[in-house]
Amino acid sequence: MKKLLTLTIAALLLTGLSMQTVSAQDAESIMKESHMAYYYAANDGVADVHMSIVSKRGKERVREFAMLRLDIEEGGRQNYFTYFKKPSDVARTTFMVHKSNGSNDLRWIYIPSIDLIKPISADDKNSSFVGSDFTYEDVSGRHWLEDNHTLKGEEKIGDKDVYVIESIPKEEYKGFARKVSYIDKATKLPLKEEYFDKKDNLEREFTAENIEVIDGFTTITVRKMNNVKKGGHTVVTFNKITYNQGLKEDIFTERYLKNPPREYISN
């Protein structure tokens, strides 16, 4: 009898454990797929970006820039090129990132008025991207292996079925203590993300405001980050998106930082 009880408990524990493992794996593979769909669509991408940063008091600031992305390895190294158009005091400034998972990203800025190329120390991925409510990491993506993911359930957002996945950083992280993502089952794109701080207060909330299929790739064209804690929000609109333009790795070098590739970037 005692033996049976022990066995039963053991069996229960084992199934419990394995169930947990299965769901963890599922959650991780969903997050990986989501990351690929969101950050690595096609081999490269070009877009004109309009960013509206609205403060707590309702004051709006606008950033406009062209953005080029090239995937060097799917899910791994990636290069970004940004050319600012507005506001006019930063117009023509260019910015380049060589993202490499595992080690620090390399970032450079070129300030045309003084012809200066400057590498930027990229220690803090959690700092704001050009004063918006998005961080550098929100723009280029946080690797799915940096967090432990758990499938919390399934829900509906509008008419879309979503997975609800909780992510907890493996190492203590300033960006968030806990994140809940609502991943569209069909496209694997995040329709909503909630970032919680150490005290489990909702800090920021991401929502996909508009989704379109472009060149066969489902793309979130309007992205909103609501800064619940601080007040205010940022809305990013992607225009003139094109994929698989055949961008060359050469573009992501100092030469083009100083001489933006005009075939992809207008004034």
Next chain:
Amino acid sequence: MKRFTILSILIFVLMVVPYANAEIHTDGFVQGLFGGFVESDNPTLSDQSVSETRLQVRMSSYGDNGEFFSRSDFVYDGISDTYDWEIREAYLKFRLGSKIDFKVGRQIITWGTGDLIFINDVFAKDYRSFFSGRDDQYLKAPQNALRMEYYNSLGSFSFVFTPRFEPNRLPTGERLSYYNPFVGKIVSTNDDPMYYFEPPTPDPTFGNSEFAVRYQRRVGMYAFALYFYKGFYKNPRGLDANMMPVYPGLLLSGFSLRGQQFGGILWIEGGYYNSKDNEDNANPLLPNSSMSGLIGFEKQIATNLTVNIQYQADKMEDYDKFEAAQDSTFHYRDEIKHLITSRWTKMLRDETVMLSGFIFYSPNEEDLYFRFSTEYKYTDEITLTAGGNIFDGTYANTDFGQFALNDNLFVKMTYNF
């Protein structure tokens, strides 16, 4: 020289014609800058360090063959009640084949790794602007030049040919006072118009043109560069036989290395200044040849707070010969001049407020310069800035001590369009 001018005009015309139909993009700013001296005993005519209203217009256009860009400033000077204008930049950029880039015309050129310390960057600087609160972009003075960049698998090669020598713009005694070694005190043109300091530049002959070369490539995580320059010292550091200031001849060769290290950016740069008109460093009226080296490190030490620190050493080649010619009643420099600098930049309120400070300090020359500013981006269009420049030196004839009476505070308002 003439041939070069004609050639430039020809290239210009050939390049502009295809732009006739191209869209021209225009933007710029209007800016008011007002500053005053802190010290009441500055001998300058006005106790205002700066009072100007500036309009900058930028125009750019590009086509399949290249790109045109111009930046022109129109300035009303409230101290002298005069108008002035300057073409800051006007150049054409185009590509020859797939490996060569050209940039021809009036342009701003920068290279090297130092932060406000320039060893291999011998392109013209404007310290009159730098010391009086104008935007950072005005530290670099434009020069009329032809720049060519050649890229191949070994790295990139840059050649800059400046037909006519372009010196640094230094305080002339008109707006900012300076130390005059002949009278042994700080002077201005208000004391006597003869103190107006703007030495004649070398004759515009082909032999006197400036030629600068850089080779750069990546070595692992680092950007490595070699530099060479033939021209003149950018400051009038010598005297001719009539004891008139001159720009002595210079041959400069150097290197730099910069990359990510220790969670920040690390840079090292060195250069050998060969005072080519002063063989064996025997002429005490001309500068001694010297070696200059610097090391710097920058790191984001807290959210939105970036700090850097640099150390530079500048060593004279034949100090004995230099020292033998010095008058011991005046301060003169040590064999090695040490300089420490540090920049602090803090961003606040979603990067709309920027506090920054930069200090230069030479412990053995007992020389100091501190610049600071607060910038507030009220809207995308309107920026408000307030700041100051503080000079302090134990001796009146050191790099910054010579400007010791020019301490100033300024306010600036910019409307970007």
